[in-house]
Amino acid sequence: MAVDEGKLNDFMGRFVGDLGATLSAPLVLIGDRLGLYKGLADGGPQTAAELAARTGTDERYILEWLSNQAAGGYVEYDAGDDTFYVTEEQAFCLADQTSPAYLPGGMQVALSVCLDIENTERAFRTGASIGWHEHDHNLFEGTERFFRPGYVGNLVSAWIPALEGVEEKLAAGAKVADIGCGHGASTVLLAEAYPNSTFVGFDYHQASIDVARKRAAEAGVSDRVSFEVARAQDYPGTDYDLVAFFDCLHDMADPEGAIAHVRQSLAADGTWLLVEPQAAETRAESIASPVGRVFYGASTQICTPAGRDGAPGAALGAQVPEATWRDLVTANGFTHFRRATETPFNRVFEARP
Numbered sequence: 023m024a025v026d027e028g029k030l031n032d033f034m035g036r037f038v039g040d041l042g043a044t045l046s047a048p049l050v051l052i053g054d055r056l057g058l059y060k061g062l063a064d065g066g067p068q069t070a071a072e073l074a075a076r077t078g079t080d081e082r083y084i085l086e087w088l089s090n091q092a093a094g095g096y097v098e099y100d101a102g103d104d105t106f107y108v109t110e111e112q113a114f115c116l117a118d119q120t121s122p123a124y125l126p127g128g129m130q131v132a133l134s135v136c137l138d139i140e141n142t143e144r145a146f147r148t149g150a151s152i153g154w155h156e157h158d159h160n161l162f163e164g165t166e167r168f169f170r171p172g173y174v175g176n177l178v179s180a181w182i183p184a185l186e187g188v189e190e191k192l193a194a195g196a197k198v199a200d201i202g203c204g205h206g207a208s209t210v211l212l213a214e215a216y217p218n219s220t221f222v223g224f225d226y227h228q229a230s231i232d233v234a235r236k237r238a239a240e241a242g243v244s245d246r247v248s249f250e251v252a253r254a255q256d257y258p259g260t261d262y263d264l265v266a267f268f269d270c271l272h273d274m275a276d277p278e279g280a281i282a283h284v285r286q287s288l289a290a291d292g293t294w295l296l297v298e299p300q301a302a303e304t305r306a307e308s309i310a311s312p313v314g315r316v317f318y319g320a321s322t323q324i325c326t327p328a329g330r331d332g333a334p335g336a337a338l339g340a341q342v343p344e345a346t347w348r349d350l351v352t353a354n355g356f357t358h359f360r361r362a363t364e365t366p367f368n369r370v371f372e373a374r375p
């Protein structure tokens with residue numbers, strides 16, 4: 023077979039870009055952890071020496087880091103006076119942890135799957151599961167830091183209002199359960215927005231629940247939020263006005279057991295808020311989508327192995343078509359199911375008994 027030189031060059035160009043991005047992933051986290059992006063955002067155009075002094079870091083390393091970041095388009099370089107700076111947009115995504123577009127948490131998730139490669143390779147051979155709790159700890163913190171900005175930007179302003187009658191109930195005082203809550207980012211944001219309501223976050227992962235309790239205390243909402251270790255398939259409590267699942271049902275080995283349990287834990291007029299990754303209706307469309315590669319990367323190394331945890335293991339993966347959710351939800355006790363709203367990363371479903 024003859025190799026087409028143009029196509030070969032195109033492919034190699036793509037690979038080199040990916041290789042550069044992969045080698046830069048730890049450097050994004052280092053920039054985040056050492057406050058390098060923030061130092062650039064706060065200080066304006068500056069030399070490597072100035073950024074090193076501002077951040078208490080080593081000038082030689084900073085010069086190399088800045089050059090890598092500029093080559094990747096994460097910071098800008100002015101060759102005239104040998105200074106580096108960030109644009110408003112770069113700062114919005116990289117320097118401001120409170121921004122709804124803050125991105126470095128995503129790189130922390132990417133780092134965690136690199137650190138877990140031995141386990142993942144073994145699972146490919148054996149078909150074994152990898153439970154959420156078996157991953158490198160960077161996954162837990164990275165997920166919180168990657169997802170929280172999306173919740174800050176959408177949860178209270180768009181997702182809750184998209185549900186029928188839920189905002190009013192939360193404002194008046196409702197009983198809410200947040201299932202698979204992880205570090206509790208969504209639970210705490212809801213508790214801050216609706217002080218008359220009471221919230222309980224459940225997750226089967228003890229270490230995540232410990233962090234969630236700390237987050238509630240730091241936010242000063244422990245009076246109305248509690249966190250407990252429990253599985254989605256048998257968490258305690260009944261008559262919840264709202265049960266929420268943020269980006270976790272597809273990770274569960276027994277999603278149908280979880281759905282059936284939500285149904286019996288809800289009040290008769292209660293609502294189930296199901297947030298799931300954005301996905302197309304067919305594999306071909308998901309593959310072609312701009313975020314398909316990210317989702318399938320996470321799905322292969324995190325969601326699919328988690329879904330196989332325990333027998334029989336549904337392993338839905340992260341790209342579940344809406345039609346599949348509709349079938350699963352309506353087959354397990356719900357009569358009402360609709361897509362209430364969406365973002366480029368998430369679909370937000372509303373279900374009622």
Ligand SMILES: C[S@@+](CC[C@H](N)C(=O)[O-])C[C@H]1O[C@@H](n2cnc3c(N)ncnc32)[C@H](O)[C@@H]1O
Nearest residue numbers: 154169202203204225226227253254268269270
């Ligand atoms: C992708 S994380 C999402 C965490 C959190 N909802 C968020 O948005 O930041 C999935 C979470 O589901 C939890 N999980 C997985 N299977 C579970 C189960 N059967 N019962 C309860 N939690 C579960 C994991 O421990 C993990 O915290």
